[in-house]
Amino acid sequence: MTQLIKAKNGEITENMRYVAEQEGVSPEYIREMVALGQIVILGNKTRKNVKPCGIGKGLSTKVNANIGNSPDCGSFEDELIKLVTAEKAGAHAFMELSSGANIDEFRRQALAATELPVGTVTIYQAGVESIEKYGSIVNMDVEYMFELIERHAKDGVDFMAVHAALNMDVMERLKRQGRVTDIVSRGGSFLTGWMLHNNKENPYYEQFDRILEIAKKYDVVLSIGDAIRPGCLADSLDRAQMQGLILVGELVQRALEAGVQVMVEGPGHVPSDQIPATVLLQKQLCHKVPYYMLGNLVTDIAPGYDHITAAIGAHIAAAAGADFICYVTPAEHLRLPNAEDVHEGVIATRLACHAADIVKKVPGAWEWDLKMAKARKALDWKQQIALAIDPERAAKIRAERNDSDSEACSMCGGHCAMKIVSHYLGTTVNNC
C-alpha cells in the first residue's frame, strides 16, 4: 500500500510522523495533505536506507541536485564525489541521470551511497541502450521500456520522471504552434523520435496503467515529466505547453484515483512575470499536486551564470507555490558540471527556496533570519558563521581580510555602524 492509500484510509504512518517532525507540523496535517495528493512523501518501500522526504503544501521548499555521467565524460568516482558535495551543501534529493556506460551499476552505487531520496528517468537508459544494441533510439523496445521502470523501482528508486504526457495530439498542437526550440526535454525528444518514426502512440501514455501498477507496488512517486516544456523564454506558456499540461492533469487524476503518489515536473525557461501564472495553471489543471520545477531561468543570455538566473526564477516560483526545485549549476548550457558547480548550484537554489519559505510562512524560515539579524546586531561572529547557509564560505571570506580577533569587519573598520549606534544607545556590542 502506498502512503497515499494509507492516508486515505486514515492511517498516520511512520513516514508521515517523520516528515511532520522534520517540518514542525502535525502528523494529522501531513496525513490529510497526502490523502488529498497535495503532499508526497518520497521513500520507496523496498529501500531500507532512505530518509523519507515530504514535498508539498505547507512544507519547506525542497532542492534536488542532478548527478550522473554522460557518454562523453564523468567517471563513477567523479559522480560520487558530486553526490557527497551536494549532500553536504544541503540538497534534499538527487536525480541520477546517467546516460553513459554501466547505468545499472552506478544507480545501485548511488542508492547505497546516500540516505537521501533518489530519482531517475528510465527513458534515458532505454534510449542509450537502444542506440548501443539496435543502433538507434527509434528501435527502442516497448517491453524493455516497462521492464526498466520495474528494475529501477526494484532497486529502490524513490521517484521517477515519466514522459507519459506526450501524445500525437500534443505533437499536432506543437506543429501548429511553430516554436522556436520545439522540444528540449531529452526524454521528450527520444520519445518524439520513436513516435514519429514508428507512427505509433507514446507507450508510456498508452500503457499508463502499467506504470501506475509498478509505482503502486513499490510506492514510487511519479513525476509526470513535461516532455513539451518550453526551451526558451519565447516558447513559454504557448499552446503546446498548455496541451501538455492538460494531459498531465488527466494523468494526475488517474494516478490519484489509483492511489499512486504523483507530482508534476515543469518549465525551465520562463520570463519572470509569467512564473506566478505558470505555477497557478499547474496547480489548477493538475489537482494541486506538488510542483517540481526546473529552475526557472528568467533569461537566456547568461551562460556561466545560470545558477543565478535560475535562483531568481526559483524564488519567484517557490513563493508562488512551487514545492520542489531542481537546481541549476553554473555549468548549465555549457558542460557536465564538476563538484564545485554542484556546490554552487545547491547553495544558490537553497537560498532561493529559503527566501520563498519566508514568504510562504514555512515554520522556522523567518526564525532563521531573525537569529542571523540578532547575531549581526550583537556582532557575534561565531554565531553568524554558524547560521550562514554556507558556513565554510562565510568563514573563509571573513578570514581573508580580517584579523582573527578584530571587532569590526574590514567593510567599515572602525566606522562600524552597529558599533557606533550601540555606543550611543547604550546597548551591548560584542565583536564586529
Add this chain to the structure above:
Amino acid sequence: MTQIKQARLGNVTPEMSEVAKQEGVDEAVIMQGVAQGTIVIPANVKRPHKNIGIGKGLTTKVSASIGTARGSNAYEAELEKLACAIQAGAHTIMDLSIGGDLDFTRREIISRCNRPIGTLPIYQTFTEITDKSNALDLTEEDFFKVMEKQAQDGVDFMGLHCAMTLKTLEVAKIQGRLHDVVSWGGSLLAGWMLYHGKENPLYTNFDRILDIAQRYDITVSLADGLRPGCIFDSLDRPQVQEMIFLGELVDRAREAEVQIQIKGPGHAPISHLETTVKLMKQVCKEAPYFIFGPVVSDIAPGYDHITAAIGAAISASKGVDFICYVTPAEHVGFPSIEDVRTGVVTSLLAAHIGDLEKGHKKAWDWELAMDKARNPWDEATQKQIALDPTKLCASSNMEGSYQCTKCGAKCAKKVLAEYFSKPISYC
C-alpha cells in the same frame, strides 16, 4: 477590403484616423496594431457609424447587451434600452434577441445605433429552429444563411463558438465540472454535436466563416462555449483546452486577413484574473480580449454589477481590452432599463480604473480634473465631468450643504487654507 488588409498594405483608412484622433495616438500606431491584429476596428463595410478601436494601447471599451427574451416580442422596450445604453456611454451594443421577429428587431436596433453592433448568429439560428422543431435539427446551411443575412444588415462583430470542439467536450467530461456548459448558444451547439457525434460545424467550416467575415469586414469575436460558469470551474482543463483552439483560430483568421478578438470568462476568483489574461494573451498572440465581467464571487445576486466591476477593473488593469457589461439583474431576471444604465456606468467605471493602471494619460487627466474641482470646491466642473453627472445633479441637498455655519469665526478649514495659501474649501 478589411481594415487588417489595408493596414498590412500600409494604408491608413478613415476608420483608423478616426480611432487615432479619439485615442490621442499616432495614426501609424493604430495602423501597425491593426496590421498585427492587436487592435481591431469593428466596421462592417455596409454601414458607416462612429468607429472605435479595441486593443493594445487603447482605452478599455464597454459593450452593452440588449435584446428580446424568448417568447416575447417587446422590441420597443429594447429600443429604449438601446437609447439608454448609448446615452450612458456604452461604446458598442450587442443585440442578443431571441424572441419575436428577429430580423425586424435587429434592423430597428441597427437603424438607431450610431456605433458598432455585435450579434451571436447562432442565437437567431437556434431560436428559429426551436420555433419550428428542435435544436437537434440544425443544419450548417441554417447557420450560414443567418450569418450572411446579419452581415448584410451591417453587423460589425459576431460572437462565434468555433473553438468548442469534440476534444474540448471530452476534456470537460474527464474534468468533471460543477457547471458543464453555461453559454446558451454553446450548450445547444454542444448538445447537437454530441447527439449527432459530429464535430462543431463552426469549427469545421471556419474557412467559410472567414470568407463571410472578409467580404463584410466583420470582426470575428470568438466566443468560449466552455467559459467557467462559477468560480470553482475557473482555469480548469476544458477552459484552457478551448483557449488552445481559440489561439489556433486566431492564427488562421490573421492569415486570412480577418479581424479577430477573443471572448472570455464570466466567473473567476480575483487570484485567477492575472493568469487568465496572461495566458489568453500568450496563447492567442495578443488578440484583443473581450471579457464578460468576470464576477469574482457567486453569492451576490442583485449586486453582480459590482462583483463584475471588481473583476473587470482588475482584468482591464492586467490587459483586457473590452468589457461586456453585467447588470444588477444578472442571475436574477430580465434587465430593466434602469439595470442597463447601472450596468453601463459601473462597467465604464471599471474600464476607467483599468485605464489608470494601464497608464492612459486621458484617464489620469480626468482624475486630475476632478481632484482639482474638489479643492477648491467647484461644483459646476464636478457636474460637468463626473462619470454619471445625474448623480450630482439629482442630489437636492448639494446646494448649500457645503456651506458651514457651525464653527463661525473659529474655522479650522480657514486656518488650514491660510497655511497652504489656498482658497478655503468648505467642510
